[in-house]
Amino acid sequence: MTPTPFSAPPPEPPxxxxxxxxxxxxxxxxxxxxxxxxxxxxxxACAGPTGAPGPGTLTLGLNRSLISLDNKLNQFDAAxxxxxxxxxxxxxxxxxxxxxxxxADRFTMTAPTTWTVRLHAEARYSDGSPVTVEDxxxxxxxxxxxxxxxxxxxxxxxxxxxxxxxxxxxxxxERPVPVLDRLMANIHITPAAANKPExxxxxxxxxxYTVVKANSGVxxxxxxxxxxxxGGRPRVDTVxxxxxxxESSRVIALRSGELDVVDTLTPDSAEQLTGLPxxxxxxxxxxxxxxxxxxxxxxxxxxxxxxxxxxxxxxxVDGESLVKDVLTGSAEEAQGVVPLALEGAVRTGxxxxxxxxxxxxxxxxxxxxxRIRIIWESGEFAADASVMEAVVDMFRDxxxxxxxxxxxxxxxxxxxxxxxxxxxxxxxxxxxxTTGQALTSLQGMYGGTAAKERSRDTYMGYVxxxxxxxxxxxGTETDTAARDRKLAVVQHAVWGTWPSLWAFVPKTxxxxxxxxxxxxxxxxxxxxLSAVRLES
Numbered sequence: 056m057t058p059t060p061f062s063a064p065p066p067e068p069p070x071x072x073x074x075x076x077x078x079x080x081x082x083x084x085x086x087x088x089x090x091x092x093x094x095x096x097x098x099x100a101c102a103g104p105t106g107a108p109g110p111g112t113l114t115l116g117l118n119r120s121l122i123s124l125d126n127k128l129n130q131f132d133a134a135x136x137x138x139x140x141x142x143x144x145x146x147x148x149x150x151x152x153x154x155x156x157x158x159a160d161r162f163t164m165t166a167p168t169t170w171t172v173r174l175h176a177e178a179r180y181s182d183g184s185p186v187t188v189e190d191x192x193x194x195x196x197x198x199x200x201x202x203x204x205x206x207x208x209x210x211x212x213x214x215x216x217x218x219x220x221x222x223x224x225x226x227x228x229e230r231p232v233p234v235l236d237r238l239m240a241n242i243h244i245t246p247a248a249a250n251k252p253e254x255x256x257x258x259x260x261x262x263x264y265t266v267v268k269a270n271s272g273v274x275x276x277x278x279x280x281x282x283x284x285x286g287g288r289p290r291v292d293t294v295x296x297x298x299x300x301x302e303s304s305r306v307i308a309l310r311s312g313e314l315d316v317v318d319t320l321t322p323d324s325a326e327q328l329t330g331l332p333x334x335x336x337x338x339x340x341x342x343x344x345x346x347x348x349x350x351x352x353x354x355x356x357x358x359x360x361x362x363x364x365x366x367x368x369x370x371x372v373d374g375e376s377l378v379k380d381v382l383t384g385s386a387e388e389a390q391g392v393v394p395l396a397l398e399g400a401v402r403t404g405x406x407x408x409x410x411x412x413x414x415x416x417x418x419x420x421x422x423x424x425x426r427i428r429i430i431w432e433s434g435e436f437a438a439d440a441s442v443m444e445a446v447v448d449m450f451r452d453x454x455x456x457x458x459x460x461x462x463x464x465x466x467x468x469x470x471x472x473x474x475x476x477x478x479x480x481x482x483x484x485x486x487x488x489t490t491g492q493a494l495t496s497l498q499g500m501y502g503g504t505a506a507k508e509r510s511r512d513t514y515m516g517y518v519x520x521x522x523x524x525x526x527x528x529x530g531t532e533t534d535t536a537a538r539d540r541k542l543a544v545v546q547h548a549v550w551g552t553w554p555s556l557w558a559f560v561p562k563t564x565x566x567x568x569x570x571x572x573x574x575x576x577x578x579x580x581x582x583x584l585s586a587v588r589l590e591s
Contacts, residue, residue, distance in 0.1 A: 210498075245260065338576075374557055
């Protein structure tokens with residue numbers, strides 16, 4: 056069937072911002088200086104923290120609202136630091152993307168479909184009660200019942216628990232899951248009686264900190280040292296968490312000493328902070344991929360249901376200019392469908408800028424005059440609005456009209472991602488490499504099935520049976536070398552479906568006051584909060 060042009064996008068829903076599309080030269084010229092001009096504005100113009108922290112208080116300024124200290128649905132990178140300070144998992148991913156034991160002191164594959172696990176003898180919740188096998192069983196059940204969690208997409212299947220002793224149990228899967236010990240780093244354990252198939256707003260955890268004050272509506276929390284913590288003593292008495300959406304406000308608050316740590320900085324802000332007395336920057340390579348991902352729920356006959364149209368549109372995007380002029384060198388264009396820093400990742404291709412080719416191919420496919428709606432949530436990645444505005448102008452150069460729909464953090468974009476709200480064509484989205492393995496990210500994004508789509512647990516509706524079948528086969532391969540060969544085939548197959556208009560891999564960067572030390576920033580864009588020290 057010959058594709059037909061899109062109809063005009065429907066009116067914007069109330070409460071969301073529809074952004075204008077400035078001329079591209081103007082945008083790229085101002086992107087390099089916009090951060091500097093913003094940072095000179097008054098802090099009072101935007102919501103932010105008030106009052107400098109005390110000598111024993113660490114204050115964090117997050118760029119996205121932390122609506123829960125549970126992670127069943129709310130799992131952006133910086134949230135992991137805070138969430139894992141309260142609730143812990145059996146394992147975690149530490150420096151060098153190595154698996155470390157936490158609530159478990161043994162976690163071993165003893166058969167292709169069986170893992171033997173033993174809970175740490177000292178593991179306790181903040182109320183003094185022990186972490187039990189029943190808590191693990193219930194946690195897996197609750198994560199399995201929650202609707203719309205990206206974490207479920209990471210698991211080819213959730214394991215079942217067989218209790219073998221007071222502290223020991225077996226994890227069984229129907230087929231081999233060779234990275235199950237890494238996947239379980241995402242399952243936070245809560246007392247069984249208090250757990251529910253939803254994001255928990257309260258309840259005790261086993262972490263180094265407890266929640267003494269919370270206002271999830273505005274993303275503000277106060278954490279205090281867990282006096283019954285079973286691990287090493289946290290070095291900071293109190294941690295205050297603040298949601299400060301405007302980057303200029305975060306920069307000003309850091310410079311004034313109102314904030315101690317700010318995350319997800321643009322290069323412009325980093326440049327402003329470089330060399331300032333009392334401020335230090337930390338940077339590491341990242342394992343998060345940021346994508347302008349297509350909506351794979353389009354019906355047959357829609358232009359975007361055709362991979363050739365999706366590919367043609369990629370030629371409109373000048374990725375080199377976006378990296379150089381908008382992201383100012385803080386990222387690299389993706390050369391694969393997952394970040395190359397992940398174990399098992401391979402190069403699959405590059406994005407090519409050729410607007411003449413884009414126009415010619417769209418014409419040959421009968422897809423001229425397209426109208427594209429691009430959506431995203433504020434703070435999804437640094438300089439997000441500038442990237443989107445530049446893409447709108449690039450589309451204009453090939454005769455494609457695009458509109459932007461920006462959602463505020465904590466809004467209803469989840470329903471849009473799931474196809475339960477309005478229609479859209481491209482979404483700005485970031486996907487973390489939570490286990491350090493390409494397999495996990497591939498399963499989460501590209502392992503969708505018809506059954507998962509019925510429950511809206513696929514990644515933007517991506518259901519390609521051949522890809523899913525090959526990925527499932529690779530995911531059960533226990534031999535690492537053989538698994539990597541199979542994964543290479545899968546990644547090239549995914550690239551051939553053209554899932555993204557454009558994608559990039561950002562560097563991980565934060566800024567901190569000099570009084571903050573021992574902050575071990577990981578490639579996951581998180582760190583162990585209990586290890587952070589405040590200098591007097």
